[in-house]
Amino acid sequence: MAGTHEREIWLRFLSGPDIDSLELTRSEIIAAIDGVMAAHGRGETVFEPRMHLMPDNGGIGHFNVLRGHVSSLGDHGVSGVKVVGDFVPNYTLGLPSELAMATLFDPTTGVPLAVMDATLITEARTGAMTAVGAKHLARPGSKILGHVGARGTAFSNVTMLDSLFDLDEIRVTSKRPESREAFAERLRAEIDTPVRVVETADEAFDDADILVEATRLTEPSPLLRTDVVKAGAFVVPYGTISAVELDLLDVMDKVVVDDWREARSGRFGALRAHVDTGRLSEETLYAQFGEIVSGQKPGRESDDERILLWHRGLSILDVALAHLILDRAQQADVGTMLRYR
Template sequence: MTETLFLTSDDVAGLATPAEYVDAVREGYRQRGEGAPAEPRTKLLNADPKGMLTSYAAVLPDTGAMGGYMYAAGFGATDAWFMTPLFDAESGEPLALLDGASMNPYKTGAAGAVGVDALAREDASTLAVIGSGAQARGQLRATATVRDLDSVAVYSPTRENREAFAEEMDGALDASVEAVDAASEAVRDADVVVTATTASEPVFDGDDLSPGAHVTAMGQYNPEKRELDTTTIERATYVPDLRKRATTDAGSFIHALEAGVVDESHVHAELGDVVAGTAPGRQSDDEITVFDSGGTGIETVAAASLLHERASAEGLGTTIEFLPASEALTGRD
């Protein structure tokens, strides 16, 4: 029998800063670039009641942890529930089980920021955000830790939402944050563009991107849906979180592939390859780059391990017990 820590959303709240999440996730992607195992998400769709059961996983040997996400969305409750199991990468024993929803914007934002740090120009100071929800907030807070931002323009279709986002984030960051009335207004002249939406169709025109811009797209992981148009993919050095995603659920790339504007060789490298230095990142100031972030076990395990360590040090959480299979399968009464 082994003792495992169960961590609620309240347990993990505030345990790490955006910068600490970014450091942990960057280290996770470095390990991926050096061969750490990770697989894209698997989605099981249910028609009635309509819902989705999703899972993905990664092993981070140097972090000493492995695990991932399993979550349900939709079904009768029309909500989402995130569970994050974390295992010891040496012994295989379960370390923790986390209520993973509250860390989601932080770990996903950290992945986006690692993409910005690896691919955006060093002097990038203007940012456009398309979207105004929790994920957009997470992306902005994390990106502000890797680039010295002067100004941020945010657009989302609902005026009240984008204005509330701008007011909140303007007070939270050193940068000036302003709501604008069109995606094109936000994207033009932006050094970095972040899309964090639930849109099914492209959220800006790729012709509006300035030379040297970087784009992080994180809102879609569905072959039928896309945040980026074919122009953006065609113009850009394209870097996904996992190469396998490019032709399975990276809708923006799949649409560009089907339109014939790119082929599979257009995938430059995985993010981990760039972080680890096994593939080059940006090679010129005028180059347009894209990081397609669909979500992986890499950032999930990295973030969960960070939270587990902090919670253990602070005596947080509840201990639960697991039997190893050698005992559980012996027919005990």
């Protein structure tokens, strides 16, 4: 039986509306991601390979389980676990394709600190990673963004990139015309940069300075063709199923990944075939992104470099944003305190 003098433990529950009420800014989110990638570069993070839970549901979706620890956050560091569903047909039900929940823990006692809706975290951390990548690796004077894909993290990608660069034009497309038109309208309501809807990936990427491939294919298809990547371009392919050509890396001056162990693992990812065939290896890789953010290796060194960043979605990004949210919620006394024991 529990001891009679055992102290009470309470944790903070943060719903989606709770988190929305905190009104986190894009600059705060970008700073948190920049900070945790620098910590990764300095060896101040611990994380396990992501795991998948594949329910017996006819293949309509699966769960990803991400586990991470960041030593540089808070007084003693913070540990966290996120479970996120990936159910592409959810749009037919009026639901996001990715619904997530995160838990944070004190790594010195195991005490749970918070349970929160992590749907915003999942969207924002991916867009912020794309933006932080561009901050360090794209040409500072980049003017044209080409973005393929309109659901999930797409909105966060575009708006966060727009917050960092003085763009002249944003081109967007996706498989379904109604999807890309709705995406463009949502963007126009949020940002001032002209947004142009195009029909094909080639049109979106032609002469673009920043090329983001965020498609949700069911079968590999070369939407981001090698010959559309101009000198000086920054390329971010991160669709689950590959949408790039095998010779894409042949024209790249630098190939960067968020974490090499994660890049090598799993069955999915934009450059899975490149790893499997040896085109991307420890020898051909330029750097892990944290090495660049922490100043151990230079990022972009000339305007003409073609640079590619492949990010898989590290659990430490989720932990960093969940910690930021918890910190803000504690300051504002937002959320519901729940008795744990």
